[in-house]
Amino acid sequence: MAVRVQREDFDAGAEIAALTAATPRIGAVVSFIGLVRDLHVREGYHRDAVQAMTLEHWPGVTEKALADIEAEAHRRWTLDASLIIHRYGRLEPGDRIVLVLTASPHRDAAFDACRFLIDWLKTKAPFWKMEETPTGDKWVEAHADDDVAARKWENG
Amino acid sequence: MAVRVQREDFDAGAEIAALTAATPRIGAVVSFIGLVRDLHVREGYHRDAVQAMTLEHWPGVTEKALADIEAEAHRRWTLDASLIIHRYGRLEPGDRIVLVLTASPHRDAAFDACRFLIDWLKTKAPFWKMEETPTGDKWVEAHADDDVAARKWENG
Amino acid sequence: MKVKYFAWLRQKTGVAEEDVAPPDDVRTVQNLVDWLAQRSPKHAAAFGEAKVFGAAVDQQVVQLDAPIAGAREIAFFPPFTGG
Amino acid sequence: MKVKYFAWLRQKTGVAEEDVAPPDDVRTVQNLVDWLAQRSPKHAAAFGEAKVFGAAVDQQVVQLDAPIAGAREIAFFPPFTGG
Numbered sequence: 001m002a003v004r005v006q007r008e009d010f011d012a013g014a015e016i017a018a019l020t021a022a023t024p025r026i027g028a029v030v031s032f033i034g035l036v037r038d039l040h041v042r043e044g045y046h047r048d049a050v051q052a053m054t055l056e057h058w059p060g061v062t063e064k065a066l067a068d069i070e071a072e073a074h075r076r077w078t079l080d081a082s083l084i085i086h087r088y089g090r091l092e093p094g095d096r097i098v099l100v101l102t103a104s105p106h107r108d109a110a111f112d113a114c115r116f117l118i119d120w121l122k123t124k125a126p127f128w129k130m131e132e133t134p135t136g137d138k139w140v141e142a143h144a145d146d147d148v149a150a151r152k153w154e155n156g
Numbered sequence: 157m158a159v160r161v162q163r164e165d166f167d168a169g170a171e172i173a174a175l176t177a178a179t180p181r182i183g184a185v186v187s188f189i190g191l192v193r194d195l196h197v198r199e200g201y202h203r204d205a206v207q208a209m210t211l212e213h214w215p216g217v218t219e220k221a222l223a224d225i226e227a228e229a230h231r232r233w234t235l236d237a238s239l240i241i242h243r244y245g246r247l248e249p250g251d252r253i254v255l256v257l258t259a260s261p262h263r264d265a266a267f268d269a270c271r272f273l274i275d276w277l278k279t280k281a282p283f284w285k286m287e288e289t290p291t292g293d294k295w296v297e298a299h300a301d302d303d304v305a306a307r308k309w310e311n312g
Numbered sequence: 313m314k315v316k317y318f319a320w321l322r323q324k325t326g327v328a329e330e331d332v333a334p335p336d337d338v339r340t341v342q343n344l345v346d347w348l349a350q351r352s353p354k355h356a357a358a359f360g361e362a363k364v365f366g367a368a369v370d371q372q373v374v375q376l377d378a379p380i381a382g383a384r385e386i387a388f389f390p391p392f393t394g395g
Numbered sequence: 396m397k398v399k400y401f402a403w404l405r406q407k408t409g410v411a412e413e414d415v416a417p418p419d420d421v422r423t424v425q426n427l428v429d430w431l432a433q434r435s436p437k438h439a440a441a442f443g444e445a446k447v448f449g450a451a452v453d454q455q456v457v458q459l460d461a462p463i464a465g466a467r468e469i470a471f472f473p474p475f476t477g478g
Contacts, residue, residue, distance in 0.1 A: 013168045028191070030189075031168075118263060128319035139393075142390075190478055295402055298475070
């Protein structure tokens with residue numbers, strides 16, 4: 001179990017290898033990587049080209065929120081290991097934003113926990129995105145989809 | 157879309173980076189990695205230590221089966237890219253067996269397609285595992301769980 | 313009492329953090345919002361936005377009717393959009 | 396007609412692949428299994444196992460009652476256990 005909030009990029013392959021090293025009972029590793037897209041779809045149809053994005057967060061509180069979410073995943077599923085890395089600062093299209101790794105003896109737990117972590121992270125960790133677009137800077141608004149995704153785990 | 161059946165190990169980080177390079181509309185990448193476990197649980201309670209495993213396959217037919225499964229995933233979900241790498245030959249605990257990568261604009265499609273691919277692959281691609289255990293070599297039998305997992309996608 | 317602003321609330325108020333000493337009749341987060349909105353035109357503009365924002369008292373997310381008695385730090389922020 | 400064996404079927408028969416010329420009354424995959432089982436004690440042991448196995452005619456997975464007329468290749472294998 002580990003959480004890192006950092007400006008730097010990450011190497012998913014190295015993180016996966018480190019997570020599984022010396023734990024031979026792990027049978028399944030699931031990873032989610034979120035990337036900066038070059039297009040932001042607002043309201044389902046209005047599209048903005050995104051030239052760059054700046055991620056702001058709440059130092060100290062962010063790490064605690066992520067650790068709480070991770071602990072909740074370990075409470076709900078039998079996991080051998082997990083890792084959350086979330087970047088902040090200015091990022092460009094194609095740049096990696098977030099890595100969520102889960103490892104378990106069998107794949108169901110790893111898949112469910114990984115999806116839970118990214119769903120909850122989006123609505124429960126203090127990050128804010130500002131996008132640079134041809135028509136000016138725009139703060140990203142919360143997605144109703146993300147609220148729905150997060151809510152489906154409420155009764156776990 | 158690509159399928160590789162190989163004796164060699166793979167670098168998940170490099171494969172993810174290659175998959176997402178030059179496709180800035182990708183917002184989500186999900187990966188599944190299956191590893192050789194040091195313990196095989198049979199019938200839910202009988203446990204064998206696994207010293208090594210040899211994966212046999214059906215050259216030519218395996219690649220076609222994997223490509224068919226991958227095409228089915230692209231038919232069911234909006235994916236920007238995908239990759240399946242499956243190893244054969246002798247592998248030891250902790251070694252990587254299989255990599256499934258899916259990339260999509262939004263995470264739901266990538267998660268669902270990745271899970272579908274590994275579920276179907278387990279029951280529809282001609283691979284066979286023989287485990288070396290302290291009590292001799294044992295061919296792994298099909299898991300009822302895997303059949304159930306595969307069957308839940310039948311009506312997609 | 314320290315007040316923190318994040319994202320567009322920080323941009324619009326023009327401050328990331330400020331020390332304030334509201335009068336005794338400012339008892340809830342909503343009271344504080346109303347009181348802060350009178351501090352400057354920028355504060356008024358920030359809180360006057362029809363946009364949704366959240367608040368935390370001593371780093372715990374709360375509703376706007378939560379009491380602020382004894383709080384050391386109140387934070388205001390838009391809905392989270394990480395991941 | 397070529398016959399292929401995989402995994403424990405290959406181990407028990409002792410062959411990965413063999414050419415056979417079954418008589419005309421061997422019309423289905425099951426007929427072929429019964430006929431092959433008489434080829435040697437090893438074949439008998441392989442097919443006599445109470446274990447489940449599958450078959451493919453010209454690389455298409457089929458049921459045991461499938462016809463084999465005109466087939467170039469019949470394969471026998473245990474349930475798949477990849478991934």
